[in-house]
Amino acid sequence: MSEATLHIPTAVRTQTAIASLGPVAWARANLLGSWWSTAVTLLLGYIILRVIVGVVEWGLIHAIWTVPYSANGIADTLVCQAAKGTGACWAVLVDKYRLILFGRYPYAEQWRPAIVVLLFVGLYIVSGLRRFWRKELLLVWIVVLAAIGVLMWGGVFGLSEVTEDNWGGLPITLILATFGAAFSFPLAVLVALGRRATKLPAVKILCVLYVEIIRGVPLIAVLFMASVMFPLFMPAGVNVDKLLRAQIAFILFAGAYLAEVVRGGLQALPPGQAEAADALGLSYWQKTGFIILPQALRLVIPPLVNTFIGFFKDTSLVLIIGIFDLLTMGKVALSDPPWQGFSTEVYLGLASVYIAFCFAMSKYSRGLERDLNRSRAR
Amino acid sequence: MADTTADPRLAAPRAAPRRRMRLSWADPVFRAVVWQVLIVGVVVAIAWYLIRNTNENLAARHIATGFGFLGRVAGIPIGESLIPYNPASDTYGTALLIGVLNTLDIAIIGIILATILGTLIGIGRLSKNWLLAKLTGFYVETLRDIPLLLQLLFWYTVLQGMPGPKQAWHLGDAAFLSNRGLKLPRLEWQTAHTWALVAFVAGLIVTWFCTRRAHERQDATGVRPAVWPVAVGVLVVLPLIVWAALGAPFTLELPALRGFNFQGGLTLAPEYFALLLGLVTYTASYIAEIVRSGIQAVPLGQWEASRALGLSSGAILRRIVLPQALRVIVPPMTSQYLNLTKNSSLAVAIGYQDVVSIANTTLNQTGQAIEGIAYIMAVFLLISLSISLFMNWYNARIALVER
Numbered sequence: 189m190s191e192a193t194l195h196i197p198t199a200v201r202t203q204t205a206i207a208s209l210g211p212v213a214w215a216r217a218n219l220l221g222s223w224w225s226t227a228v229t230l231l232l233g234y235i236i237l238r239v240i241v242g243v244v245e246w247g248l249i250h251a252i253w254t255v256p257y258s259a260n261g262i263a264d265t266l267v268c269q270a271a272k273g274t275g276a277c278w279a280v281l282v283d284k285y286r287l288i289l290f291g292r293y294p295y296a297e298q299w300r301p302a303i304v305v306l307l308f309v310g311l312y313i314v315s316g317l318r319r320f321w322r323k324e325l326l327l328v329w330i331v332v333l334a335a336i337g338v339l340m341w342g343g344v345f346g347l348s349e350v351t352e353d354n355w356g357g358l359p360i361t362l363i364l365a366t367f368g369a370a371f372s373f374p375l376a377v378l379v380a381l382g383r384r385a386t387k388l389p390a391v392k393i394l395c396v397l398y399v400e401i402i403r404g405v406p407l408i409a410v411l412f413m414a415s416v417m418f419p420l421f422m423p424a425g426v427n428v429d430k431l432l433r434a435q436i437a438f439i440l441f442a443g444a445y446l447a448e449v450v451r452g453g454l455q456a457l458p459p460g461q462a463e464a465a466d467a468l469g470l471s472y473w474q475k476t477g478f479i480i481l482p483q484a485l486r487l488v489i490p491p492l493v494n495t496f497i498g499f500f501k502d503t504s505l506v507l508i509i510g511i512f513d514l515l516t517m518g519k520v521a522l523s524d525p526p527w528q529g530f531s532t533e534v535y536l537g538l539a540s541v542y543i544a545f546c547f548a549m550s551k552y553s554r555g556l557e558r559d560l561n562r563s564r565a566r
Numbered sequence: 567m568a569d570t571t572a573d574p575r576l577a578a579p580r581a582a583p584r585r586r587m588r589l590s591w592a593d594p595v596f597r598a599v600v601w602q603v604l605i606v607g608v609v610v611a612i613a614w615y616l617i618r619n620t621n622e623n624l625a626a627r628h629i630a631t632g633f634g635f636l637g638r639v640a641g642i643p644i645g646e647s648l649i650p651y652n653p654a655s656d657t658y659g660t661a662l663l664i665g666v667l668n669t670l671d672i673a674i675i676g677i678i679l680a681t682i683l684g685t686l687i688g689i690g691r692l693s694k695n696w697l698l699a700k701l702t703g704f705y706v707e708t709l710r711d712i713p714l715l716l717q718l719l720f721w722y723t724v725l726q727g728m729p730g731p732k733q734a735w736h737l738g739d740a741a742f743l744s745n746r747g748l749k750l751p752r753l754e755w756q757t758a759h760t761w762a763l764v765a766f767v768a769g770l771i772v773t774w775f776c777t778r779r780a781h782e783r784q785d786a787t788g789v790r791p792a793v794w795p796v797a798v799g800v801l802v803v804l805p806l807i808v809w810a811a812l813g814a815p816f817t818l819e820l821p822a823l824r825g826f827n828f829q830g831g832l833t834l835a836p837e838y839f840a841l842l843l844g845l846v847t848y849t850a851s852y853i854a855e856i857v858r859s860g861i862q863a864v865p866l867g868q869w870e871a872s873r874a875l876g877l878s879s880g881a882i883l884r885r886i887v888l889p890q891a892l893r894v895i896v897p898p899m900t901s902q903y904l905n906l907t908k909n910s911s912l913a914v915a916i917g918y919q920d921v922v923s924i925a926n927t928t929l930n931q932t933g934q935a936i937e938g939i940a941y942i943m944a945v946f947l948l949i950s951l952s953i954s955l956f957m958n959w960y961n962a963r964i965a966l967v968e969r
Contacts, residue, residue: 217694218694218695218696219695219696219697221694221695225693225694225695228693228695228697228698229695229697229698232697232698232701233697236697236701387594387598388598388601388602388605389602390602390605390606391601391602391605391606394605394606394609401943401947403950404943404946404947404950404951405908405942405943405946405947405950406908406909406911406922406946407908408911408912408914408922409911409922409939409942409943409946412922412926412939412942413939416929416935416938416939417935417936417939419623420619420620420623420624420935420936421616421619421620422619422623423619423622424619424622424623424626497711501711501712501713501714502713504713504715504716505715505912507715507915508912508914508915515713515715515716515719519719529727531719531720531723532720532723532724535716535719535720535723538716539712539716539720542711542712542713542716543708543711543712546710546711546712547707547711550707550710550711
């Protein structure tokens with residue numbers, strides 16, 4: 189932890205100076221700055237090189253992409269078994285990617301969940317572009333979510349009906365995360381407002397209890413509650429689908445976390461705004477809807493995106509209560525006897541899907557934060 | 567007349583007149599009461615509806631509520647336990663207690679290791695060495711973007727895929743990594759060690775008093791007496807003398823391969839090791855970002871000013887930068903500690919028997935769903951509350967004292 193190893197936020201000057209001096213000077217400054225830095229560079233360089241060579245050999249050179257199939261359609265994985273340890277068996281992903289991505293959705297109808305995934309991605313992109321940040325966006329969300337419901341369930345417009353039991357894979361992950369965020373957001377705004385309503389002590393206590401209890405327990409406890417206790421809560425004869433129960437648990441869980449984010453925005457707003465609205469004679473809901481929320485929510489968009497990334501990853505926990513999301517489908521694919529033991533390949537495939545979504549979102553969130561801060565800096 | 571024209575500022579301050587509530591929608595006080603009655607009423611009605619349904623369902627399924635099942639014999643086999651446990655004779659109460667201890671075990675060790683690893687990586691990201699900075703950046707970016715559960719499953723399969731005990735990876739004769747987990751040497755604990763530990767704790771108390779004295783003296787005279795000779799004496803030399811006086815026993819119990827498995831030594835079972843590995847590496851990626859932003863939050867002028875004062879780089883870090891960085895670091899660090907503790911409940915997916923896992927088995931065996939979940943929630947609320955209280959106390963201690 190000596191001073192030499194710490195790189196304090198550099199002034200722009202040094203960076204331009206280094207750039208103008210060419211690669212040798214750059215390397216001297218950034219890789220071989222001191223004997224300590226040189227040692228670190230050599231050691232890390234050696235390790236990285238070894239790892240890269242190993243990964244390329246395992247993942248590309250010795251990798252097996254396809255395997256022969258026996259007459260009854262069962263994969264013959266002898267080649268893969270033989271190459272185990274020296275080469276990756278990507279054939280498992282080639283063989284199982286439809287199952288992993290779309291679950292047990294009828295094979296001929298799998299274009300529907302594929303479109304659903306594209307719709308979700310499109311929805312994220314449209315919501316992310318600032319030129320679309322207007323009231324009509326709410327309408328777009330309602331229309332797209334409804335279209336997603338129609339595509340998944342079917343039963344209208346000549347689409348065959350597919351029940352929730354047959355859904356699986358990436359659409360489940362996206363549905364849990366997106367519907368969870370969409371429905372928990374209004375709840376979160378109300379709870380955040382309730383928590384700051386000093387004139388309504390009873391409501392405030394209710395909101396504080398809700399937020400603190402949910403945030404104090406792990407998501408698994410909430411999911412267990414949905415899967416084990418929820419059936420007890422319902423009157424006899426009423427059976428709520430497992431996916432819906434998990435979705436409700438997710439909404440309640442996300443609501444508490446989002447409420448804290450929204451509360452942060454409400455607190456960051458100067459009190460003069462509310463006082464000015466009061467002085468103009470606006471009612472509570474006029475004040476909140478036209479003055480407070482538009483400013484407070486704008487402040488917390490980056491943390492909202494970060495919280496959403498968290499939910500996206502947290503959806504994988506439904507594995508524990510037996511819902512067939514992306515991660516669960518990966519495990520299901522691995523339980524197929526010929527493919528047992530190729531978990532590294534499948535887990536890497538799953539990880540790359542999660543990384544693709546999360547990395548795009550976190551990159552976006554950071555860019556947004558920079559932009560919003562730039563506009564505030566004078 | 568004179569009264570009405572008198573300057574109101576000269577009059578004694580009066581309390582605002584108590585206004586009586588009017589039964590009108592235009593009165594904000596009345597509105598507030600109506601809203602609260604309405605909202606609380608709706609919540610109570612929903613709760614009552616759910617409780618009534620639950621009671622009916624429980625009656626229909628002949629499930630008796632209550633914690634009476636805690637006294638029954640559990641019969642749950644538990645692999646790892648910090649207290650003696652026998653599935654044939656011990657009760658659900660004991661099994662659930664073991665679950666809590668296991669959760670605390672993984673949480674405490676995980677928090678310590680994640681803090682160390684995260685701090686190192688966070689400092690690495692600020693390194694002047696381009697390769698180190700990029701590599702640690704890559705670590706943070708990748709691990710944060712993969713669900714923890716996926717990482718845990720990955721580590722668990724990796725550990726299960728390790729070679730058997732006979733072909734175990736080993737570090738001399740001391741440490742073995744095989745599909746039976748990680749084996750480490752263990753110190754054979756003897757009375758001399760206990761007394762040395764007692765001496766060390768006594769040394770801690772003495773050091774604390776000396777530090778306080780030194781503070782008082784510095785406040786009074788401006789000269790700070792050196793504490794470190796006393797600290798070294800009572801923290802290192804004294805326990806060593808005690809240990810040596812009692813015969814200086816030191817024997818390590820090494821794990822040894824006998825038949826198909828290892829005997830002796832300290833064992834980290836694959837479940838425990840995978841959970842620890844996953845929790846530590848995942849949480850460290852968040853802690854690294856917190857540490858980095860904390861150090862960057864200290865203005866550059868602070869470094870320059872302390873260098874201008876001629877402080878050594880160690881002193882700059884210890885006395886100037888860290889105290890300021892900690893103020894930024896501690897609050898988000900608290901929530902990471904809470905997250906790690908809550909995330910340890912993912913143990914249920916890889917078969918480490920923490921409180922969630924044992925409570926889940928219990929509720930499956932007894933059908934006491936409500937009690938089981940209430941137990942899990944109570945335990946985690948208690949742990950969360952304790953960590954929050956401790957970290958709030960620490961935060962208040964290091965917070966900027968404004969005069």
